[in-house]
Amino acid sequence: MGAALATAVYLSAGLLLGWSLGANDAANVYGAAVGARMIRFRTAVLACGAFVVLGAVLQGAGAAATLDRLGGIDRLPAAFSVALAAGAAVVWMSRLGLPVSTSQAIVGAIVAWNVFAGRPTDLGELGSIVASWVASPVLAGAMSAGLYVLLKAVIRRSRVHLFRFDAGLRAGLHVAGALGAYALGANNVANVMGVFVSAVPLAPLRVGGVVLLDGAQQLFLLGGLAIAVGVATGSRRVMETVGRQLLRLSPEAAMVVVAASGLTMFVFSSRALSEAVAAIGLFRIPLVPVSSTQAVVGAVLGIGIVRGGRGLRFRVLGEIAAGWVATPVAAALIAFVVLHVVRNVFGAAM
Amino acid sequence: MKLFQRTRELEDQLDRFFDAVSESGLVLRAGVDDYLAGRADEFARRIGEMRERESRADDLRHEIENRLYAESLIPEQRGDVLVLLERLDGVLGQAKSVLKTLEVQQPEIPQPFADGLPPLVAASAEAIERIVRASRAFFSELEAVQNDVHKVRYFEKEADAIGTRLRRDLFAGGLELAHKLQLSHIVDAIEEISDLAEDAADALVIFAIKRSV
Numbered sequence: 001m002g003a004a005l006a007t008a009v010y011l012s013a014g015l016l017l018g019w020s021l022g023a024n025d026a027a028n029v030y031g032a033a034v035g036a037r038m039i040r041f042r043t044a045v046l047a048c049g050a051f052v053v054l055g056a057v058l059q060g061a062g063a064a065a066t067l068d069r070l071g072g073i074d075r076l077p078a079a080f081s082v083a084l085a086a087g088a089a090v091v092w093m094s095r096l097g098l099p100v101s102t103s104q105a106i107v108g109a110i111v112a113w114n115v116f117a118g119r120p121t122d123l124g125e126l127g128s129i130v131a132s133w134v135a136s137p138v139l140a141g142a143m144s145a146g147l148y149v150l151l152k153a154v155i156r157r158s159r160v161h162l163f164r165f166d167a168g169l170r171a172g173l174h175v176a177g178a179l180g181a182y183a184l185g186a187n188n189v190a191n192v193m194g195v196f197v198s199a200v201p202l203a204p205l206r207v208g209g210v211v212l213l214d215g216a217q218q219l220f221l222l223g224g225l226a227i228a229v230g231v232a233t234g235s236r237r238v239m240e241t242v243g244r245q246l247l248r249l250s251p252e253a254a255m256v257v258v259a260a261s262g263l264t265m266f267v268f269s270s271r272a273l274s275e276a277v278a279a280i281g282l283f284r285i286p287l288v289p290v291s292s293t294q295a296v297v298g299a300v301l302g303i304g305i306v307r308g309g310r311g312l313r314f315r316v317l318g319e320i321a322a323g324w325v326a327t328p329v330a331a332a333l334i335a336f337v338v339l340h341v342v343r344n345v346f347g348a349a350m
Numbered sequence: 351m352k353l354f355q356r357t358r359e360l361e362d363q364l365d366r367f368f369d370a371v372s373e374s375g376l377v378l379r380a381g382v383d384d385y386l387a388g389r390a391d392e393f394a395r396r397i398g399e400m401r402e403r404e405s406r407a408d409d410l411r412h413e414i415e416n417r418l419y420a421e422s423l424i425p426e427q428r429g430d431v432l433v434l435l436e437r438l439d440g441v442l443g444q445a446k447s448v449l450k451t452l453e454v455q456q457p458e459i460p461q462p463f464a465d466g467l468p469p470l471v472a473a474s475a476e477a478i479e480r481i482v483r484a485s486r487a488f489f490s491e492l493e494a495v496q497n498d499v500h501k502v503r504y505f506e507k508e509a510d511a512i513g514t515r516l517r518r519d520l521f522a523g524g525l526e527l528a529h530k531l532q533l534s535h536i537v538d539a540i541e542e543i544s545d546l547a548e549d550a551a552d553a554l555v556i557f558a559i560k561r562s563v
Contacts, residue, residue, distance in 0.1 A: 163423065
C-alpha cells in the first residue's frame with residue numbers, strides 16, 4: 001500500500017506535466033475549429049481526449065524510448081525530480097512570457113540528471129534530438145506550404161458549392177484535429193511518462209480479456225488521460241486565443257496548419273515510418289518528442305511564404321531558436337536544485 | 351453524412367431563392383405586356399404571381415439567414431452572403447413595386463410612349479437575370495462572376511439610355527404635365543430595378559475578390 005502510494009505521489013509530477021500539456025497544446029490541434037465555431041468545444045474535448053489517449057497508448061513507445069535511452073532513469077525519485085523540474089521550467093518561462101516547450105524542458109532536465117548522477121550523456125542521441133527540434137518546424141513549414149498549394153488548386157478546379165466546401169472544411173478540421181490529437185498523444189506522452197518507463201516496471205495488463213497493455217503502455221494510458229483531463233479542464237481559453245490567431249489566415253489554411261503540424265509530430269513518433277524510410281536506404285528518422293507549438297509556427301510560416309511572404313513575423317523564428325537553448329538550460333538548472341532537495345532533504349535514494 | 355445532407359437542403363433553398371428572383375423578371379415583362387395590351391385579368395394574375403415570388407423569396411431568405419447563423423455555417427462569407435440576398439430581395443421588391451404602381455394608379459399609356467416601355471422593361475429584366483446568374487456563380491464558379499457582372503452593368507446602361515430617351519420624348523410631347531410626371535415616375539421605377547441589380551453586382555465583385563484571396 002505504502003509503495004503504491006509512493007509511486008502515485010512520484011507519478012504526480014508526470015501527471016501534472018500531462019495536465020499542463022493538455023491545457024496548453026490541445027489548442028494547436030483543435031483551436032482553429034473551435035475558434036471558428038465550426039466544432040463545439042465539448043465535441044473537441046471528447047475527440048481530442050480520445051485521440052490523444054489512443055496515440056499515447058498505440059504509438060507512444062518510440063519517442064519515450066529515446067528519452068529513456070538518453071537518461072536511463074531507473075529510480076522513481078529521480079524520475080519525479082526530472083518531471084517536476086521540466087514542469088516548473090515550463091510554468092516559470094511561460095510566466096515570463098518566453099516561448100517554451102515541454103519537449104525541450106524534459107531533455108534539459110534529463111541531461112541535468114545524467115550530470116547529477118555522474119553518468120555520461122549519449123551525445124549522438126542528444127544531437128539527433130536537437131536536430132529534430134530544428135527539423136520539426138522546417139518540416140511542418142514545407143508540408144503546410146505543399147498541402148496549401150495542393151488544396152488551393154483542388155478548390156479552384158473542383159468548382160464545389162460554397163456550402164458543400166464549408167461542410168467539407170468542417171469534416172477536414174475534424175480529421176486534421178483527430179490526426180493532430182493522435183500525433184500529440186503519440187509524440188508528447190514521452191514528455192509526460194518517458195522518464196518513468198524504466199523506473200516503474202509494471203506487469204502486462206489484460207483489459208476486458210482482449211487488449212494486452214505492457215507496462216509502458218499502462219503508463220502512457222495514464223499520461224494520455226492526464227493530457228485529456230488537461231484538455232477538458234484547462235484548454236478552453238487557450239483554444240479560443242490560438243484559434244483566433246490561426247483563423248487570421250482563413251479556415252482552410254488553419255486546417256492545413258493543423259494537418260501539417262500533426263503529420264510532423266506523427267513523423268517523429270512512428271516507428272513503422274522510421275523503419276520504412278531506413279529500409280529504402282535513407283536515414284533513420286529519430287523518434288523524438290517535438291514541440292507542437294513550434295510545428296504550428298513553422299506551418300503558419302510555410303503558408304505565409306507561398307502566399308508571397310506578406311505580414312510574416314520572422315522574429316518568431318528567432319524566439320523559437322532562443323527557446324531551444326534557454327528552455328533546456330532553465331530546466332537543467334531547476335533539475336539540479338530539485339534533485340539535490342529530493343536526495344538531501346527528503347533522503348530519497350537515487 | 352448528416353452534415354452533407356443539411357448542406358444539400360440549404361443549397362436547394364438558395365437555388366429556390368434565386369429561382370424566385372429570376373422569375374420576377376419574367377413575370378414583370380409578362381405583366382407590363384398584359385397591362386399595355388389591356389388584358390386586365392391576365393395582369394391581375396401576374397400581380398398574384400409576383401406576390402407569390404416575393405413572399406417565397408422572403409421566407410427562403412429568412413430561413414437561409416437563420417440556418418447560416420444557427421448552424422454557424424460559412425463564418426467567413428456569412429455576412430457577404432446575407433448582404434447579397436438582401437440586395438437581390440430588394441431587386442425583386444422593386445419589380446413588384448412596378449406592377450403594384452400600374453395596378454394602383456392604372457395610368458393611361460399613350461402611343462408612342464407605350465411602344466418604348468417594353469424595351470426598358472426587357473433591359474431591366476435582363477439585368478435581373480444576369481445578377482442572379484452572377485450570384486449563382488459566386489457559390490460554385492467564382493471565375494464566372496465577372497462575366498455576368500459585366501452584363502448587369504451593360505443592361506443597366508441600356509435601361510438608363512432607353513429611360514432618358516423615353517423621358518425626353520415624353521416631356522417634348524403634348525400630354526398634361528401631371529400625366530407626364532406620372533409616366534416619368536413609372537420610367538424611374540423600372541430603371542430603378544437595373545440600378546439595384548447593378549448595386550448588387552458591385553457588392554458581389556468585392557465579395558468574389560474576398561473569396562478568391
